[in-house]
Amino acid sequence: MSDLAGQWALVTGAGRRVGRSIALALAQRGADILVHCNRSEDSARAVADEVRVLGRDAEVLRAELGDAEAVRGLAVAALARAGTVGILVNNASNYLRVAFDALDADVWERSLDVNLKAPYLLSVALGREMRQRGRGCIVNVVDWAAERPYRNYLPYCVSKAGLVCLTKALARELAPQVRVNAVAPGPVLPPADMSSDELAAVVRATPLERIGRPEDVAAGVVFLVADAPFSTGTVLHVDGGRAIA
Numbered sequence: 132m133s134d135l136a137g138q139w140a141l142v143t144g145a146g147r148r149v150g151r152s153i154a155l156a157l158a159q160r161g162a163d164i165l166v167h168c169n170r171s172e173d174s175a176r177a178v179a180d181e182v183r184v185l186g187r188d189a190e191v192l193r194a195e196l197g198d199a200e201a202v203r204g205l206a207v208a209a210l211a212r213a214g215t216v217g218i219l220v221n222n223a224s225n226y227l228r229v230a231f232d233a234l235d236a237d238v239w240e241r242s243l244d245v246n247l248k249a250p251y252l253l254s255v256a257l258g259r260e261m262r263q264r265g266r267g268c269i270v271n272v273v274d275w276a277a278e279r280p281y282r283n284y285l286p287y288c289v290s291k292a293g294l295v296c297l298t299k300a301l302a303r304e305l306a307p308q309v310r311v312n313a314v315a316p317g318p319v320l321p322p323a324d325m326s327s328d329e330l331a332a333v334v335r336a337t338p339l340e341r342i343g344r345p346e347d348v349a350a351g352v353v354f355l356v357a358d359a360p361f362s363t364g365t366v367l368h369v370d371g372g373r374a375i376a
Contacts, residue, residue: 134357136161139188139213141205141257143167143196143249144223146175148320149272152345153220154178155185156353162218163188165209169195169223196223196249197241206256215264218356219257221250222272224290226322228283242286247293254297258305267309268356271298272348275317275370295366302364310363314351317370319343338372 140157144150146168154164155178164182168175172193179189190212194205209216224246229238254269261267273291280288295313302311318333321342325333334340351369355362368374 134160135218138217139163139165139209139215140218140220140356141165141167141192141209141213141216141253142220142222143253144169146171146178149316149345149348150220150222151178152349153222153272153352155181156346156349157218157220157356158182158185158187158189160353160357161187163213165189165213165216166191167205167223168193197244199244199248199252202249202252203256206253209257210260215260216257217261217267219253219267219269220272220352220356221253221269221294223249224272224287226284226287229286230283231285234285239286242290243293246287246290247297250294251297254301254311258301258309258311262305262308265308267305269298269301269305269309269311270352270355271295271311271313272352273298273313273315273366275315275368275374277315278374298366299364306363310355310360312355312359312362312364313366314348314355315366315368315370315374316348316351317343317368317373319348319369320345336373336376337370338376341371343369343371 140162142154145154145166166175175191182189194201276288277292277295298313
């Protein structure tokens with residue numbers, strides 16, 4: 132299928148894990164891909180090569196999303212390379228585990244800067260260009276924990292809840308030219324330090340009784356970009372039913 136042909140998509144954190152799957156899924160539908168990374172440059176270049184094998188164009192763009200000026204520079208670089216960016220997927224985030232008694236300003240700022248401020252800055256910069264051009268789509272990758280917070284991840288959960296609100300606010304601000312939606316994954320690619328007992332407990336608590344795959348999240352993103360033309364301001368749960376368990 133090539134229904135996204137002629138459109139450039141910027142996917143943040145596209146060098147590995149879920150971001151890689153999103154980039155490749157969009158390329159399979161015809162999009163050219165701006166592969167953003169920070170430290171995973173070798174992996175990002177490998178993803179770009181995979182995109183080119185699919186017959187699409189690709190470019191690697193590196194930026195530290197915790198640095199506001201670098202984020203603004205990323206938007207400028209994306210437009211300079213692509214001319215126009217028709218699709219923005221704010222996927223990159225950090226996932227900082229900190230016990231309540233150990234919370235400090237640093238972990239708060241690092242969580243909010245990467246997980247909320249960076250998507251805001253990119254969405255404003257590229258969303259204005261999309262609106263002026265009369266067409267565009269933004270998808271934010273949030274988390275079901277925005278509604279049911281985890282313990283020991285307070286700044287992370289707050290940042291994702293803020294991203295849900297940002298999604299809905301941008302959907303109103305940028306309509307009707309630009310659609311803005313979110314995908315809320317549940318248990319996908321558990322942390323490497325999760326014990327087998329913890330993993331088993333997560334599976335038991337998930338109605339579909341399995342851990343999600345990056346491809347599951349990517350399918351949700353592609354749906355909102357390519358197959359949901361009358362949807363904006365919505366949050367699509369890709370969580371195996373965790374939000375209703």
